[in-house]
Amino acid sequence: MNELSPVKPDIAHGRLGLDALARNFDDLHPPLEAHEALVESxxxxxxxxxxxxxxxxxxxxxxxxxxxxxxxxxxxxxxxxxxxxxxxxxxxxxxxxxxxxxxxxxxxxxxxxxxxxxxxxxxxxxxxxxxGRHPFTRAPDTGKRVAVVGAGPAGLSCAHRLAVHGHAVTLYDARAKPGGLNEYGIAAYKATRNFAQEEVDFILEIGGITVENGKALGRDIHLDALRRDFDAVFLGLGLAGVNALGAEGEGHGGSQDAVAWIADLRQTTDLGSLPVGRRVVVIGGGMTAVDAAVQAKALGAEEVTLAYRRGREAMNASVFEQELALRWGVALRCNLQPKRILGQGGHVSGIEFERTRTENGELVLTGETVMIEADQVFKAIGQTFLGDGIAPEGAALAMERGRILADARRRTSLSGVWAGGDCIAEGDDLTVIAVEDGKIAAEDIHATLMANA
The missing domain is CATH 1.10.1060.10 (Alpha-helical ferredoxin)
Known part of the structure; x- marks a missing residue:
């Protein structure tokens, strides 16, 4: 096994000019013109x-x-x-x-x-x-109050549907802006020109929804108090935790969580100010991994490698997403499991991988190692639900596979508490499924509150 030769980490900002950055982060799919829409329809x-x-x-x-x-x-x-x-x-x-x-x-x-x-x-x-204008009209006020915790897709969907039915909704979120994944986790070229906040503003036009940002469950608000003060509670908490890589040297500088990096990129007003390595390695096989890899290329990284421990057919990223990465010049290298992050002077200099193969559906390590040089490493190996904020009363919430257990109506095991989106056991980490969860929960909350009115 050959060690990497000593190199100085190369992370810099302003690798590309403003015109190139504007092109790279423009709409992935330019919208249809009216005539094009008619032809396609x-x-x-x-x-x-x-x-x-x-x-x-x-x-x-x-x-x-x-x-x-x-x-x-x-x-x-x-x-x-x-x-x-x-x-x-x-x-x-x-x-x-x-x-x-x-x-x-x-x-x-x-x-x-x-x-x-x-x-x-x-x-x-x-x-x-x-x-146009908001296409829905709010029903007369029912006098019922509902707390929605989490202003991501599930929470926004639930809050809007409840408001349509005439309930007063208080929407809490730990971050500075509402929107959740749509605001902080989507690749910048997929939702351009501040669309996430424009959509939030559009949703709030229904009325009856009060947004309180910077309010984290377990720190600023508490489940027992919400249950006492509101007629119902919906939890759309998302997945705030990030899986650890579990590889030696994970703490080296330049090795960071892809989700946090994408959030920083989404919030910056000057893409040229965001540092990126000359040689970037992204570890993972899902859409977040592709988003990080493509955006690193778009910022001017010369070499970007997306490394995944299984074969391409097992990647969670769709074939379209994989092909998008390839078109951007990202190298997809499969059957590589990270073993050790190498560093010099406390900063990442490369990664040692072990080759894998699949036998009878099981991942097997082969003992053969591969080195890839890197100035910057992004980890995109999945997120986890952090349930600390729901304690102590949250201990009564049944859990399954580390997430909240909810039934078909999105009711939890705790009376008066519903949940949906990525934080529930059946969550599939897709915006559209989170929206459906919020809608289902809102309809059941409405039926429950009206039955008890």
């Missing part, structure tokens, strides 16, 4: 059984909204979308439509070229947000 067969609709976790009536676009009624199309998914604008940008509605499209099966459902959804929702 004309490709839809308007299937009676609508397999695309069945594949949508929020059950958007896809044939209906596409027909409305075709008929020249994009605002009506947007209302159809938003009735099922109030975050339809963001989902149009970040949903893996290639593995959901578009994969189920009849044209995909027949031609290998599905209707661009996601792009049409964006066209309609953008049109309404830019030129």
């Amino acid at each position: 004309d490709r839809c067969y308007f299937c009676y059984d609508a397999p695309c609709m069945q594949a949508c976790p929020t059950s958007i009536d896809v044939p209906l909204f596409i027909r409305q676009i075709q008929a020249g009624n994009p605002n009506g199309a947007a209302k159809t979308i938003l009735s099922a998914n109030i975050l339809g604008g963001m989902c149009a940008r970040v949903c893996p439509t290639e593995t959901l509605c578009e994969e189920a499209c009849v044209r995909e099966a027949a031609e290998g070229k599905p209707v661009k459902i996601g792009m049409l959804q964006r066209y309609a929702t953008d049109h309404l947000m830019e030129k």
